[in-house]
Every structure is written in C-alpha cells, then in structure tokens.
Amino acid sequence: MATDRRANWLKGVLDLLVLAGLAEGESYGYEISKTLAEAGLGQIKGGTLYPVLNRLEEAGLLAAEFRVTERGPGRRYYRLTDQGHETLREQGELWLAFADSVRAVLTKGKTG
Amino acid sequence: MSDYFDELARLLREAGVPRERVDATVGDLAAYVAESGTAPEEEFGPAAAFARTLGAGAAPAESAESASEGGRWVWTADIFIDEQRLNEFGAQGWEVETVDKRGMFVSRRDAERPQRWEYRREVVGREGRRALAERLAPDGWEPCGSWVHYEYFKRPAAASVGPAAEITAPPPAPAARMFLSRRFYALAAALFAVIAAVVAGVGVVLTAVTPIKGAHFWTGAAIGALAALGALWLMLRRLR
Known part of the structure; x- marks a missing residue:
C-alpha cells in the first residue's frame, strides 16, 4: 500500500524531476536514475524512466544525442532545451506551491 | 546482444520506429543494464509492454493498430469540422492532451476505464487565455491545447452525468488521422481554379510580349500552384 502510494506520487512529478536532474548539464538514462535514487526518491526502473524521457523529447523539452563509446555500448545523452528550462521553471514553481499546500494541510491535521 | 534486446529491437521496428533510432535506443538500454x-527484463519489464511504451513516443507515423494498443492517437481535422469531430471522438473516449506544433490533436484513451469527453473551441479575445479559462472553469471546462488565437477546451462527461460517462465497449481507434470537410475541398477547388485562371492569363501575356519560353513558364506555374495549395492547408490548419 505504502509502495503504491509512493509510486503514485512519483508518477505525478517524475517528468519534473527528470527535467530538474538535467538542469545543470547533460546526462544519460542510468545516471539520471542513479541521481534520483541518491536524492532519496527510490530506485526508478528503466521501464518507468525511458517512456518519460521519450515523452519529454517528443514534446521538445529535451534534446538527445546518441554517442558511440570506444569501449562498450553507446549511450543516449539528454540535455534540456530552452523550452525545457522554461517548463521546469514554470511547472516546478506550481509543484512547490502545491507541495506547500499539502504540507500546510497535513501539518494542521497532525496538530489539530 | 541478449535475446531480450533482439526481441525489443524487432518489436520497435514493427511499431514503425526508424532503424537508426531502434539501434540507438537498444544500444543505450544495453549500456544501462x-x-x-540488473537483468533487462527486471529493469524494463516484459519486452512487448516496454516496446509499446517506447514505440508510442518514438514512432513518427503511428499506425492505427499501435495507436489502439497504446491507447494513443494523433489526428487532425480542418477548421470547419474540428469541434464536431472532437465531440464525436470524445464520445468514444478520446481525451485530447494537447495540440502539437503541427496542429495535431494528441489524444489518449484509457484502456481500462474509458470516459466520454466533451469539447469546445473558443477564440481568445482581449480578455486573454487565462481569463477565458477562468470564465469557463466553473462549468468544468479545462484548456487542452491552443493554436494561435484559438483555445480548445475539454470537459469529462462525468462532470454532468457521473459514472454513466464510462464507456463499456469503445469502438477501435479510427484508422484515419486527417479529416477534411466538403467545405475544405470546395475552397481548395475554388482556389485552384482562381490560380489556374491567373496563371493562364499571365502566361498568355508573357509568352506574347517576352522571350520567356512556354515550357519554362508552365513548369514554374505548376510549382507555384502546388505551393499555393500547400499554403491553403497552412492557412486553415496551422496558421489560424
């Protein structure tokens, strides 16, 4: 039950987390997943992450480039587009306002 | 490469994803695992389901089959019938998520519990998009896409009829992606006739009074006429 609830929370914000994870520079699938896990968001499987990356790329919020490496298989590197930066700023603020409201209501419920 | 990635590559190619994109995607996923x-299946889930979610975003031209499987359908209609078509397909459970850069309605239908949707198109006047959306919000309308000075709104039929808005046996996804009205064809034909008349008139004058050869002129005129027809489509669907 707790896992389901957490998965649902993530569903609503994973695209913003991915955009935020790329705000400081380009990255690739596994690294993005690792960064989010290290931030305490739990292990995000590739099966969840890649459809989100695809959708963001299709929407023009991310640009991607496949680079072949000398050793081992190549990787697809993602970076934020200008539109991606703008969406992150706008939608990130909305999410933070929402989170503040949730916090306020929950805190009141706990102490009330 | 493992059987999992061979299978995934085959499924993505069948879904219409370009070969180059398939190779890059599979290469990237192999690097990931x-x-x-981790094992590919553990990380990405069953190949068939994963290919559907990846293919839905990557395929440039989605077939009706893959659209109905993935619950996603991208389509458009000309200005004369778009509202009517939106409501027709909304009654079949299609929810417009956005209007993309090409003027296409990006729609999705819930595979498990499809709901009916209603649509309306409004001209954004002096009040602006936000005020327009706020004015319609009390009636349950929410923006679902914009195109220059038009704003499209959707409303779940559940807002007025409750659980009865659920569709028990939705029809399959339509095979077509573009819907043009008789008025569009009539306008195109009229425009073509006008262009043809003007081109013919100019041609007669030019060949009579200048050294331009007829064949060169007619080739140029044909290209010009095709460009004008293309412009008609832009006018009606993209630049409105």
Whole structure:
C-alpha cells in the first residue's frame, strides 16, 4: 500500500524531476536514475524512466544525442532545451506551491 | 546482444520506429543494464509492454493498430469540422492532451476505464487565455491545447452525468488521422481554379510580349500552384 502510494506520487512529478536532474548539464538514462535514487526518491526502473524521457523529447523539452563509446555500448545523452528550462521553471514553481499546500494541510491535521 | 534486446529491437521496428533510432535506443538500454548490473527484463519489464511504451513516443507515423494498443492517437481535422469531430471522438473516449506544433490533436484513451469527453473551441479575445479559462472553469471546462488565437477546451462527461460517462465497449481507434470537410475541398477547388485562371492569363501575356519560353513558364506555374495549395492547408490548419 505504502509502495503504491509512493509510486503514485512519483508518477505525478517524475517528468519534473527528470527535467530538474538535467538542469545543470547533460546526462544519460542510468545516471539520471542513479541521481534520483541518491536524492532519496527510490530506485526508478528503466521501464518507468525511458517512456518519460521519450515523452519529454517528443514534446521538445529535451534534446538527445546518441554517442558511440570506444569501449562498450553507446549511450543516449539528454540535455534540456530552452523550452525545457522554461517548463521546469514554470511547472516546478506550481509543484512547490502545491507541495506547500499539502504540507500546510497535513501539518494542521497532525496538530489539530 | 541478449535475446531480450533482439526481441525489443524487432518489436520497435514493427511499431514503425526508424532503424537508426531502434539501434540507438537498444544500444543505450544495453549500456544501462551493463552499468546497473540488473537483468533487462527486471529493469524494463516484459519486452512487448516496454516496446509499446517506447514505440508510442518514438514512432513518427503511428499506425492505427499501435495507436489502439497504446491507447494513443494523433489526428487532425480542418477548421470547419474540428469541434464536431472532437465531440464525436470524445464520445468514444478520446481525451485530447494537447495540440502539437503541427496542429495535431494528441489524444489518449484509457484502456481500462474509458470516459466520454466533451469539447469546445473558443477564440481568445482581449480578455486573454487565462481569463477565458477562468470564465469557463466553473462549468468544468479545462484548456487542452491552443493554436494561435484559438483555445480548445475539454470537459469529462462525468462532470454532468457521473459514472454513466464510462464507456463499456469503445469502438477501435479510427484508422484515419486527417479529416477534411466538403467545405475544405470546395475552397481548395475554388482556389485552384482562381490560380489556374491567373496563371493562364499571365502566361498568355508573357509568352506574347517576352522571350520567356512556354515550357519554362508552365513548369514554374505548376510549382507555384502546388505551393499555393500547400499554403491553403497552412492557412486553415496551422496558421489560424
């Protein structure tokens, strides 16, 4: 039950987390997943992450480039587009306002 | 490469994803599991389901079959019938998520519990998009896409009829992606006739009074006429 609830929370914000994870520079699938896990968001499987990356790329919020490496298989590197930066700023603020409201209501419920 | 990735590559190609994109995607995913140390199936889930979610975003031209499987359908209609078509397909459970850069309605239908949707198109006047959306919000309308000075709104039929808005047996996804009205064809034909008349008139004058050869002129005129017809489509669907 707790896992389901957490998965649902993530569903609503994973695209913003991915955009935020790329705000400081380009990255690739596994690294993005690792960064989010290290931030305490739990292990995000590739099966969840890649459809989100695809959708963001299709929407023009991310640009991607496949680079072949000398050793081992190549990787697809993602970076934020200008539109991606703008969406992150706008939608990130909305999410933070929402989170503040949730916090306020929950805190009141706990102490009330 | 493992059987999993061979299978995934085959499924993505069948879904219409370009070969180059398939190779890059599969290469990237192989790098992912090489680094994470997990099994592909454990990381990405069953190949068939994963290919559907990846293919839905990557395929440039989605077939009706893949659209109905993935619950996603991208389509458009000309200005004369778009509202009517939106409501027709909304009654079949299609929810417009956005209007993309090409003027296409990006729609999705819930595979498990499809709901009916209603649509309306409004001209954004002096009040602006936000005020327009706020004015319609009390009636349950929410923006679902914009195109220059038009704003499209959707409303779940559940807002007025409750659980009865659920569709028990939705029809399959339509095979077509573009819907043009008789008025569009009539306008195109009229425009073509006008262009043809003007081109013919100019041609007669030019060949009579200048050294331009007829064949060169007619080739140029044909290209010009095709460009004008293209412009008609832009006018009606993209630049409105």
